[in-house]
Amino acid sequence: METFEIKLPNQVVVHDRVPDMARTLHQQVQGYFRPRLESALAAGEVTVVDVGANIGLFAIEVLRRTGGRARIHCFEPIPDTFELLQMNLRPFASERVRAHRAGLGRTAGTATFHYSPRQSAISSMYDMMASEDKEATLAAIYDPRICEKHHADLPVLMRYLPRAVNSFLIDCHGWWMKRGMTRVTCQLTTLSEFMDREQIEHIDVLKIDAEKAELDVLEGIRPGDWAKIGAIALELHDFEGRGERVRRMLVEQGFDVETDRVCPEDVIINVMRYR
Known part of the structure; x- marks a missing residue:
């Protein structure tokens, strides 16, 4: 490894x-x-x-x-x-x-x-790529208090992008993550x-x-x-x-x-x- x-x-x-x-x-x-x-x-x-x-x-x-x-x-x-x-x-x-x-x-x-070898912290008995997880991430992007305090992994630039663009980026990231899951x-x-x-x-x-x-x-x-x-x-x-x-x-x-x-x-x- x-x-x-x-x-x-x-x-x-x-x-x-x-x-x-x-x-x-x-x-x-x-x-x-x-x-x-x-x-x-x-x-x-x-x-x-x-x-x-x-x-x-x-x-x-x-x-x-x-x-x-x-x-x-x-x-x-x-x-x-x-x-x-x-x-x-x-x-x-x-x-x-x-x-x-x-x-x-x-x-x-x-x-x-x-x-998920690409992000081991989300490994779980449950589906961590469900639709509610995407909505939670989108919500965090546009709340500066949450983003700064708990989501250091979210690029600051994302809060200035339209919601539709961020939704697409999250979908791409989810696809990439699932490709590596076992x-x-x-x-x-x-x-x-x-x-x-x-x-x-x-x-x-x-x-x-x-x-x-x-x-x-x-x-x-x-x-x-x-x-x-x-x-x-x-x-x-x-x-x-x-x-x-x-x-x-x-x-x-x-x-x-x-x-x-x-x-x-x-x-x-x-x-x-x-x-």
Whole structure:
């Protein structure tokens, strides 16, 4: 697998298959670190579970911000991406950081993922090229707050182009992405089964970026395990009413829910902290 070495703004060098994508992901990762999440990480020995770790940028940022105090479990199901994750975590190798080649879901077993080597961050059990995703991207282009804060990968020039032109460009990009996609069968476990296996009694921060499978991950938590989770940082794709279902689920479990709409029609970032 051909990889590139990329120096991030924090001077950390990582490996990825696409030269510029790591810098974009690094900027997007910063959006998770709101004051509440920073507070959850400020305790002494913290345990973090990173679901959808991709190439490891969230985990690396947690290590940097905690001075290496965190114990982190990274979950990445795609074999090629998992290899990059291991490569990027190697300089921080210790018993505190563990990479697991699996996804989290409602039940343990296997699932077929759409894997995109050209943009590994959108690999998913779900179709990430659906019509609602195109509409969300178009909405983001013309909202400067969203584009600057969460979509560093969108060229600034696009906001000055007519909607029809951008629609055509997105269609072309979607065609190019789909040409490179493959299907990969990956292992799944549930968060509760993992906690049992590792004898984890408390998770200070649960981060989920599962590309439309966020509800699947949450539904894999047994009722008795919710109280063991201190804070959740969640990127949620709000389709088929999932936004409201997830919000209601979390409120019922005693969480305070903060939302920051990343795209007017699609994606929300939620940061929750247990009362």
